[in-house]
Amino acid sequence: MFFLMCYTCVNMSCAICELVNDPSWRPTFRFYHWSVSLFAALLCVWMMFAMAPIVAAIAILFCATIFTYASYNSHNAKWGDGFQGMKFQLVKNILTRMELKAHTKNWRPQLLVIAEASINHDQTSDETAVTVDKPDLLKLASQLKNGRGFIILGGICCSKDVNLFSSDGLFMNPGKQQKIMDGLSLVPKLLKEYGIEGFGRIIHTDDHTAGLVSLIQNSGLGAFTPNSLLASWPSALALDTSDAGVKARSNLLSMVQVCEVFEKVLIIEKGKTWPQFDERIKGTIDIWWTFGGGGVLLLFPYLMSKHPVWAGCRTRLFVLAGADDDLVQMQKELDMYVHDFRLPIEVHIKVADDLVMAGMASTEKEPEEPGQEEAAPGERDPVLAVKTSHEELARTFSGNLVRTVSGADLAKTVSSWRERAHMENRDSKDPKTVLFLHHPVQLTLNIDCCPVEMAVASGLNELMLKISGDAELVVTNLPDMNPRQSALGYCQYVEELTKNMNRAVLLRGTNTEVITAFT
Numbered sequence: 001m002f003f004l005m006c007y008t009c010v011n012m013s014c015a016i017c018e019l020v021n022d023p024s025w026r027p028t029f030r031f032y033h034w035s036v037s038l039f040a041a042l043l044c045v046w047m048m049f050a051m052a053p054i055v056a057a058i059a060i061l062f063c064a065t066i067f068t069y070a071s072y073n074s075h076n077a078k079w080g081d082g083f084q085g086m087k088f089q090l091v092k093n094i095l096t097r098m099e100l101k102a103h104t105k106n107w108r109p110q111l112l113v114i115a116e117a118s119i120n121h122d123q124t125s126d127e128t129a130v131t132v133d134k135p136d137l138l139k140l141a142s143q144l145k146n147g148r149g150f151i152i153l154g155g156i157c158c159s160k161d162v163n164l165f166s167s168d169g170l171f172m173n174p175g176k177q178q179k180i181m182d183g184l185s186l187v188p189k190l191l192k193e194y195g196i197e198g199f200g201r202i203i204h205t206d207d208h209t210a211g212l213v214s215l216i217q218n219s220g221l222g223a224f225t226p227n228s229l230l231a232s233w234p235s236a237l238a239l240d241t242s243d244a245g246v247k248a249r250s251n252l253l254s255m256v257q258v259c260e261v262f263e264k265v266l267i268i269e270k271g272k273t274w275p276q277f278d279e280r281i282k283g284t285i286d287i288w289w290t291f292g293g294g295g296v297l298l299l300f301p302y303l304m305s306k307h308p309v310w311a312g313c314r315t316r317l318f319v320l321a322g323a324d325d326d327l328v329q330m331q332k333e334l335d336m337y338v339h340d341f342r343l344p345i346e347v348h349i350k351v352a353d354d355l356v357m358a359g360m361a362s363t364e365k366e367p368e369e370p371g372q373e374e375a376a377p378g379e380r381d382p383v384l385a386v387k388t389s390h391e392e393l394a395r396t397f398s399g400n401l402v403r404t405v406s407g408a409d410l411a412k413t414v415s416s417w418r419e420r421a422h423m424e425n426r427d428s429k430d431p432k433t434v435l436f437l438h439h440p441v442q443l444t445l446n447i448d449c450c451p452v453e454m455a456v457a458s459g460l461n462e463l464m465l466k467i468s469g470d471a472e473l474v475v476t477n478l479p480d481m482n483p484r485q486s487a488l489g490y491c492q493y494v495e496e497l498t499k500n501m502n503r504a505v506l507l508r509g510t511n512t513e514v515i516t517a518f519t
Contacts, residue, residue: 001052004044005059011041020089098223109265109303110150112219112226113141114212114255117155117202132186134232138194139274140505141230143307151198152219152226153187156211180204195277208247209254216262229259233270233506238491241446249487250443256478256508263510265296268478271503275309283472285310287317287345288464291477296509301475302343313472316346323351350463442486449489449496453482457496465500474498478506 017025018034048056116133132155141151180202187200201219205211220226237248259266275281285301298317304310317338321330327349334347449457468474479497481490498504 001048001055001059004048005063008041008044008048009063011037011044015041095222095224107227109144109228110220110224110226111141111144111152111228111230111267112216112264113137113151113153114215114229114231115153115155117157132190136274137230137232137269138190138196139277140269142194142196142277143274143309144230144303145196145307150224151191151196153191153196153198153200154215154219155187155200155202156208156215157202157204158206158208158211208251209258212251212255212258216258216264226264228265228267229255230267230269231255233268233494235270238495239488241488246444246487249491253443253481253487253490256481259508265510266478266506266508267300268506268508269504270498270501270506274503277309279309280312281310281472282312283314283470284468285313285315285473285475286464286468286471287315288468288474288476289317289319290460291479297475297477297507298338298341298343298345300505300507301345301473304473305344310473314346315344316348316471318348318350318467321349321351325351327351350467442484445486446488447486449485449492453489453493454496457493461497461499468501472503474501474504476504476506478508 014025014027015034015037018027018032018037045056048059115137118131118133132153138153141153145151184202187202191198191200201215203211203215205214216226216229234248234252237245238252239245240248256266258264285304287297287301289297301315305313305315317334319330319334321327331347331349334349338345338347464474464476476497479490479494494506498506
């Protein structure tokens with residue numbers, strides 16, 4: 001009986017290797033065909049049950065036990081695995097048949113987690129070869145995994161002093177090469193530690209932006225390409241005027257620009273600590289719809305609430321409106337919008353224009369300097385251009401600033417989203433009014449944010465803290481960056497907007513609708 005079981009396994013192995021075209025399978029019989037092995041395996045099984053059904057069942061159970069044990073310990077074995085070839089062939093067939101661009105109603109977050117990495121160059125030390133900064137970022141990534149997307153951990157390791165290909169560089173020095181190889185095993189351990197079923201890689205580069213662009217373009221395969229980036233806000237260096245602060249702000253704005261170019265959703269976490277996996281939070285997740293589109297803004301808290309840590313939280317949506325807006329109509333439209341999309345969200349309308357205008361009125365406008373002539377674009381001083389843009393912004397500032405969403409316009413937008421015909425023609429995206437376009441000198445200038453904008457940010461922050469001061473999580477849009485604004489000024493604005501918040505998530509979508517009424 002056990003001999004027949006052995007013959008069954010041998011014939012099945014031959015058939016599988018032939019079906020998956022395994023390069024290691026090279027039969028010497030010229031006229032061999034996989035159907036012969038499959039027929040022989042089935043014949044052996046039939047003979048087993050024809051002779052002694054009970055003993056045959058015991059033999060099959062014993063064989064299955066051995067196979068299970070070997071599967072869990074195959075990493076220590078030197079032999080091949082025919083089922084590995086079957087999995088490879090199956091995955092390849094699925095990938096090649098999947099559409100590269102998923103339908104809107106099938107949108108799900110496929111995360112690329114951006115983390116800073118550094119190599120421990122002390123070759124005699126027993127410390128980890130590669131260190132990934134802010135591993136707590138993986139807590140948030142893990143708590144988003146119930147969106148049923150996949151996660152890729154991408155570490156960017158910048159060489160500080162030595163060129164990668166120099167004689168003592170990372171790629172040429174044998175000892176440092178070993179550090180790179182040892183660091184490859186760190187990523188799977190981190191993913192396993194945080195309960196993430198995903199993949200990871202570490203990019204070694206001389207330039208952070210080049211490494212980020214390479215990571216975004218090369219991560220994923222086919223339809224399994226990340227559509228969202230998850231990163232941390234550089235809280236410690238965002239307002240630092242040293243070289244380290246300039247570099248941190250440059251990396252941040254470069255990441256936003258790269259997301260704009262490659263149409264990726266950007267998720268930036270800004271918080272001191274994130275809950276452990278065994279915690280159960282009872283409180284609220286507050287959404288502040290203040291800038292731009294709100295599709296992914298509404299979907300993000302819903303995905304968070306699917307995780308046991310956040311399942312006990314209520315979700316509230318706050319929308320800013322002007323004193324002249326039709327608050328009843330806005331409330332009606334937003335309630336119907338949330339109801340149609342089956343989102344468990346409480347809608348609240350807040351009148352904030354008076355507060356914003358008060359902040360604007362408290363700021364004195366800087367007088368215009370006489371005698372300034374318009375220079376040609378190529379002859380303009382970038383430093384002067386940035387300063388002038390702040391003066392122009394203060395002079396032309398009005399209640400219609402692009403920083404905030406007009407309540408009336410928001411009601412019209414929500415109403416149009418609810419129309420089926422409009423939803424079916426969302427292939428063409430709405431044009432962006434403000435892009436993260438900047439001159440390279442803007443990244444290094446230490447010019448403060450325009451006082452008018454800081455007053456608005458302070459007013460919005462005061463309103464948010466008054467209502468959401470005790471919220472477990474505040475979710476809002478990542479503000480646009482005004483043209484010619486300095487990186488320091490932009491970071492000052494965001495810091496003022498999110499000041500004293502326990503946990504905050506800043507989102508920037510791609511103007512592509514991710515919530516439909518038909519899902």
